Amino acid sequence: MALFKIDELLLIENLTYFEETFPFTGIINSKGLTVKEFLAKVDMDKIDMEFEYATYMTGFDFKNLILATKRHHNIMDCYIAETHMDTAYGGGKGVSAVFINEKSKEAVVAFRGTALNEWVDDFVASNQIDSLQQINALEWYKQIYDKLELEKYTVTVIGHSKGGNKAKYITILNDTVNRCVSFDGQGFSDVFIEHYRDRILKRQELIENHNVDYDYVNILLNDIGNRTYYHGYDYGKGGFAEAHCPNTFFDFEEDGKYNIRINSAGQAPEMQILDQFINSMSRSDFSDKERNETAQLVGVLVEKAFSIGASEENTVTDYISFVCDLVKDEKYSNNTAFLLAFVIKFSAENKAFLPALKDIMRHFGMDDFSNMIDMMGEIVLSKKLDTIVNLSNFLALHVSGVVTKIIQSVAKKKYGVELTKEQVKGILLIVSMTKETLKTLKLNLDGSDIVLEKEIEEEAEYTLPTDLNIVVLCGGLSTQRNVSIKSGILVSDALKFHDYNVILLDSFMGYGEEEEIIDDPFDDPDKYSLKIDEFTNEIPDLWAVKKRRKDQSGSYFGPNVLQICKKADVVFLALLGGDAENGKLQATFDLLDIDYTGCDYFSSAISTNKYVAKEILRSNGIPVPKGYLIKKGENIIEPEEKNMNYPVVVKPCNGGIGLGVSVVMNKASFQKAIKDAYRWAQEILVEEYVSGRQFSVSTINGKALPIYESAALNTLDDKTDLALDGKIVENFNKKYSNRFVKELSNQAEKAAYCLGMRDYSMADFIIRSDGTYVCLEVDSLPEITDDSRFASSAKETGMSFDMLCVKILELALSNKGK
Structure with a gap:
């Protein structure tokens, strides 16, 4: 079974965007054809390279898509088993098609986006559970699954934009889907997530979201499934709006060759900020009616901005006229004020919001709109206009010509925008209503997507087989x-x-x-x-x-x-x-x-390299001695160059039981210590010398055992509680304060976790006389003898040596594959 690759699925998705416009044949009228036959009907010489055959997709784009598709034989061998246009009420005329490859026994059910009113539709959906488009798509899928006997195939459901949302919806609610791939697809409302929680938890691992880093549609609502982001290409006159075209993933070269490049940094930071703004607004405290109306308004504003931004004739002044007309409409007047008030209040709490929004616009050559945002913000927050905008709406509408001229002058000189008297009156009316809304508006600042995780079930105790x-x-x-x-x-x-x-x-x-x-x-x-x-x-x-x-x-x-x-x-x-x-x-x-038993290879390799391990511990907030690395063959760096004083400890970076370890008291003996350490390793660690009491904290399955201290038995010093006759006494938790035990235990558990020591470990600490401490090292395979520190600590919990050995076996087998 050779599953289609992501780029192949994306090429199949782009086939659904072929319309019945000469010289193309639309996908709707191509049922029964193979993809090879479907593309062969296109006279490549008759394609107008400049003509826009689909939204922001020119003949040049389609020619590249055809050449690219022809390079994939497993796509060309597919036949178009079914096509459909959703003409039912609320369906939005969404197009879908089924592609079947009989050789690999794969079926791809592809849903096209419905193009227009992306933001309008999806802001309306911000308080919905199921939309008519989703319901219709699911019913059609069920019909063709039975009709085409798709149980004989591996079924992948794909879609772009609202089509991607449909694909995810079907995957969540229907168990016959084997795989789901969504390209720039919208997410789902909070109420949807809560309503279908159990289904989402069961099915979300099948869903993959593949998005352009600056796509502006995918940010709507909550994503479900895994996410991968890509660099976008082919931004033409549509600018920012073209980030959502299904061909934007491809960086085409000659003869249909292309690159698709993952953006390792993920989604553009500005888009993440915008995503949180939208979610926050949909969750803030106002009625469902106001929420739905405001959602519709945002959709209308965004769609109009895109249409004006893509036109060479229209200007920002046209957009301001459009906004002023909206505020006169009773349906939107209050919502306009709410939206502007929300932007002001949200940006006050989130300083990065407005700069991010303007960066997006500048990035795509929409500087005029960036200026308009600045201008509106300045007018709303102007101290000079406070008195005027606090007047009644009637007086605001009949304000003197002097104020009108001031605003016109500021708009013209500072922002290059020419406002009419009527536009100024409209802006002042918006500002007045916004001021009132600001007094009562309450924000929900949690704009993060909802993430569902299965509750961790208490695992049944693992029992070892008796015949191991x-x-x-x-x-x-x-x-x-x-x-x-x-x-x-x-x-x-x-x-x-x-x-x-x-x-x-x-x-x-x-x-x-x-x-x-x-x-x-x-x-x-x-x-x-x-x-x-x-x-x-x-x-x-x-x-x-x-x-x-x-x-x-x-x-x-x-x-x-x-x-x-x-x-x-x-x-x-x-x-x-x-x-x-x-x-x-x-x-x-x-x-x-x-x-x-014990750690996997990666954790073992990290922990045995003392320098790497300590850098990881340091980055996770676990104090370690100051130190630096010297490699054989490189210049030897003196401690003074690293702002370290003698005495220092010189030790092999890899090694054990003290071989090659020297405490160096002065510069004269430093070089000798380095030479001795080089006998045992190619890399040497130079550390500050830390004196104090030595403690070991072992862990089993990530949990700390009683703390172990090695101390001499006789001639105790009153200040340090240490003695010097060389005999050892074992001290455990019962001798120390709860705070001390908890602190070291937590640090040992954290060390084991961040170094990936899955089953057992032992961390060594030194506590200075002032109470501060450092972690010297963490052992991934501590000595296991009946009198070792590890076994002695386990014994303090009532675990005998043979029980400890059995427990280690249990962990190795019960944690297998985790």
Whole structure:
């Protein structure tokens, strides 16, 4: 099944805009033709390149669309199975068509926008649940679904403008739609969202909105579904109005080649501000009657502005005359005052609104209208006119000629607009009514689109299967190899205690001397398990470890490791440091579809790079030590150059258990510390030295465990509560204030979240004597031994070591795919 791509669906949508105007054949009269036959009927030489065959779409545009469509064989092979014009009451003569590709078994049901009165219709719809156009479209879709037996096909419903709104409406209310793509389609009212909440939650993931970044129709009402924005092209004499043409997505080249470029910045900021203005107005506190009438008025004003803006003959003065005539109309007089009052009050609360509106107009060459906005604002807010506009309407209409001349002079000299006496009277009447409206108007400033999300259901507690096959992976080739082997043995024993089938495997040494075929290693787990009678915490001789491996391969994985891991239900990572924590191992397992415990590859890679991790923590409001990065081969930067004082800490950017870490007291020893650190890594982190008490906060499934402090046992200092004899005492939450525990726990949970540590982690903090603190690092694979800080913290909650190991397995399998 080869689904149509977005650009192909957009080309199909543009076919619905072909009208019965020579040399074109309209889509309505092309039922039964293939797209190839439909386009072949067009005599390309007879196309008038300058003629406007559809709103702002010239012959040049249509020729490019034809050439582009001919480049897509899967579109050309479609046949036009059905066409329709909605001539029923309220249908707006909307055009729709069904395109079917028998080879791929795909059906595309396309709805064209109804072109005129976009804003009028949709502002009226701002308080509606279902419009007649939507209802009619749904009924027609149901009929053709049965008639054409569309259950045999993958059905995609598409549309542009109000057609896009219809496509989304049908998708929400009818379960037969497999996919919905809307191009610059309008959204839905607040009452619609509330009425169809359950249906929207069920179906919204099927809906894709693809919009031009400056499209002015899509901003109406609330969007449903995912959104992608594109750069717009082909702005001709229509300027801003052409942002809504269905061909505006395409940047055409020769012979039908084109580019469609996603705007990674998303919707134009000015349009977002305008969107919030419109939503805010529809939600503000006034009656349904006033809301509907004002909505109609806005639609009329916008449509008139577009028509005047696209004309070479009409001027802004014509638009002012139009507005003045509206205010004399009893149907719109109060609403005109409300609209102007709302603009004034909204812009006072949202300083970016008017500049954004004027930026849009200037962007599209509508400077005259930008000037008109400034002029009207100045007149309304003029202190000089306060006395006049506070008079009765009768006196405002009979104001002296002196004031009329003042206003005419300001309009002419400052804004280049020539006002007649009648226009001045009309403006003064608007201003007078606006002043009264401002006294009682209440705004709803929440103009954001409504977003529906499914309520998070409490997940049933996950229960591990009783017959799990588990590989405990330990060892590896890092300086923490021996500690890892100790962890592996303890974890393996703990899981065997729960009667799981366990193979303990050294990731670097593997099993055997070379690769061999192993049918089912869990038939005899002991045979394939690492044999060690005792373990040591000493730093290993990695050179000797490499020499002992029989195959002498450069691979991180020893013989048969990946083969055995693939046979397991899950791999328990008891590894520490090196490729186990930098994400390489996890990435390999992801590629081979091997489930494992702990972080995914991306989170592991980030957290093991101390510099990157700390920048992420810092950006999320978690305090970290000051520091900077030095790369091998680059100039060595002294701490003074970074406004840091000695002592400083020099450490490898990647690494563990303190190798290559030096506390440097002065400039003389700084260079030596750098050289020592370079033995272990290519990147070095230089940090301020922070003294104080050291705390570790572990998390499981994102929740903090009791805080752990390592402190010496004897000869306590009264000021620091620290001692110096080298023995360790474990202190937990019960010794500290609730505020202190909550603060560090929250920071550890935040650190785990922002670094993506899905199952468990451990954050290390230092608390200074003044009570401030920094996060030193966050470990994605903390040591798991029965006396480790991680296990000790879990034990404080009543979780034994074997229970902790089982919990880690549960998280790995229950969070799979999340």
